[in-house]
Amino acid sequence: MRLTLPLKLVLAAALLVLYAPIAVLIAFSFNSGRRVSVWQGFSFDWYVRAASDARLLEAFGNSLAIAAMATVVATLLGTATAIALWRFAFRGKPLLFGLLGVPVVVPEICLGVALLAVFARTGLMTALPYPASLLPIALAHVAFAFPFVAIVVRARLAGFDPRLIEASRDLGAGEWATLTRVLLPLLRPAMVAGALLAFTLSLDDFVITFFTTGPGTTTFPVLVYSMVRFSVTPEINAASTVLIAVTLALAALAYRFQKPTP
Amino acid sequence: MNESWHRYRAAFLALLGPGLATLGLAIVLPMALMLALSFGEQRGLVQVAITGTLANYARALEPLYLGVVAQSVWISLATTVLTLAIAYPVALAIALAPPPRRDLLLLLVVLPFWTNLLVRTYALIIVLSPTGLLYTPTAVVLSLVYVSLPFAVLPLYAQLERLDRRLLEASRDLGASAWTTFRRVMLPLTAPGLAAAAVLVFVPTLGSFLQSDLLGGAGTQMIGNVIERQFKSANDWPFGSALSFLLVYATAGVVALASLARARRR
Amino acid sequence: MPSFPTRPLGRRAFAGGLAAAISLPALVGCGEKKPQIRVYNWDTYIGPTTLEDFTKSTGTEVRYDLFADNAELFAKLREGNPGYDVIVPSNDTVERMIRSDMLLPIDRARIPNFANLEQAFQDAAFDKGRKFTVPYFWGTVGIGYRKSKVPTPPTSWAAIFDNPSMKGRISVLGEPAQLIGIAAKYLGYSINVRDPEQIKAAEDLLIKAKPTFLTIAGDDGQDRLLRGEVDLCMEHSGDILQVMKEDSDLAFALPKEGGLLWQDCLAIPKGAPNVEGAHAFIDFILRPDVHAAIAATIRYPLPNAAAKKLMQPDYLNDPAIYPPADALARSETETYPGEAVQRLYDETLTRLRAA
Incomplete structure (x- = not known):
């Protein structure tokens, strides 16, 4: 089976649809008016404002730090859990499998309120000084993101040939190897x-994060949401555009310097 | 594969322990609290007495709320079918691309979701406004398809990437049409990924509220909207918990039925 | 007036912002310990230099965070104060918070500027004797509209609730108590409607009017008005004032039946880490020049008599800021209805949206 023209067209069309709102979003980052929906003229002002808005930059930094931590930990946890579920027979396996589904199934706001109740009652929200106070939020993100990773990894493991493991062991490889x-x-x-998936979930999460942030740990989505009352200004679009541009540039660089696979 | 965990105790604990601890601390413990609340009665503004009452569940099963659930299920089903129909060929195309390009394409698929949900939804409103679909259930479905796409593409890709292409070639060589090959060979082989994708799209969609609020107009309401209000303006956490757990029970029921049916077929 | 409402920290030095962005939180670490207060307020609801001026005059730094609505504020503090010193709840939420024992009494001896307040604002029905709060700003909920599409300025809530020609051209607030209360007001009942039959009458009115509603959600009617999606909306006066600055075709009216009056207050939540700093901040806000500077930026009505003296006539005489006295006299303040009625409100909204 090859990447045929119809498939390529579907991919291209899907990307086009995915990026149509993003194009609008980027266009309005150059709006001279203060709305993200009514065009009033071209200007770079919002980029200047975004770059000098300490609160926006701090929220951005918090979001990236939390997302980075949550992604690494959630990927490791999710993969390990999926491997354990695939490899071992143990009592309570269906129960564990069910529990893994809970963060996916429970409406976000219910989990958010639940975490608020636990964090507030244990004093976890106020106990830690600033950079460390991001850790409980990261923990919450890991908790709802790692089951997603586990589900994806498990789908790939399903029907995997277990003889590979036996062969590896027969050849003298230990557990780690x-x-x-x-x-x-x-x-x-x-x-x-x-x-x-984990990074995307963490970076864009508002509901659960809102309930687990205290003073000083505001993230980007929480900040944006709190600005809703007077509608979001193009400053947020400008910040988002910079994030997209930087990510694309890094990805392009990585792609360029990637070793050609044999 | 089903090795006894007793034989590889260290490996078993190392693999499962951290995940289990996280689940216990940040999911089971808080959700147990909410489960208790769902059997409680509001006493005053912030006091809830856990009395074991079933009143919250009884209220959740009133026709008013069942009607809202029905509309939510309908919207979520439409979203899931549409999302999978788009995501499957997209994931396949990425899986068939030359290896170094795959990660880049995956990144391209998720990148739009690194911008802010709210800003993105406003942009989507602008894109949809010339179509005349805004403030209808269709607009809600379209926006939910948009936000769900990565949740379908990524698990499908993980599955399709390891699909043994020789099986498909064999099927074609034996004279099966492309459609038959897809239906009889490819679809069964990728069923686990498809199931994972369906769950990751359907279930969160059921509890969503932002899209129906912003694009749904006066006539669209999802159960997620009702749940959100219980935790905010209505300040009725016991009822909100009961509604949330009904979603959990219903999903668990459907999953159990599905696995039962699968077991029966074997 | 600058065309952009300036965000308080927006004017900080570029270098500071850049440093904050580059240094990952872990690197920032603990700096020198200056006294600090943590303020939790609505967005665009403070003067351009208020916070810096406070730091200059007292040496206390301000950590400033934003929330989007009262329900969120209440939910977030319900299980305990996560560390805020000053919050800005609206009147009905103040009442809920007092009943739930979430607020610290304010020590009037530490707020000498309290005397600057108008007599009418020195007491409040929702906080008898002003034990727990100090008024910040107030306003009304009325009708925002597009003049070219609504040639005769609306004088009654009938423009919202009985206007069949405006199919899908109206948006209303999604907050149950406000929507149902205002519908009841139009029917001649109180905004604080409690009688189930009167609530039912309001529901029937709303269901009949539903085809004219484009949306029943959120608090962003002003955006839809500005985008031209609706021609009429039920909204907070201040929200409409903001968009009137951008589009001269928009206007605000307080209907003759009267509207909903609201008042945002400064309060200190229990468990506040810096109670002394919180008092200092509240007193600072009530200083005539400070309160006036904020009013000049956000253009909401002031409760502060001494500050009003410093304001320009264009602000004092704007009917969209200070509505006509007769309509104002008929307006009512929302009070907390109790759990049972609250539930009735919520169910009514669910039915309305499902209808």
């Missing part, structure tokens, strides 16, 4: 997909 030399390379695409 089997994991890192056999399993993980095979799981890499699922882990990449899972990590992207």
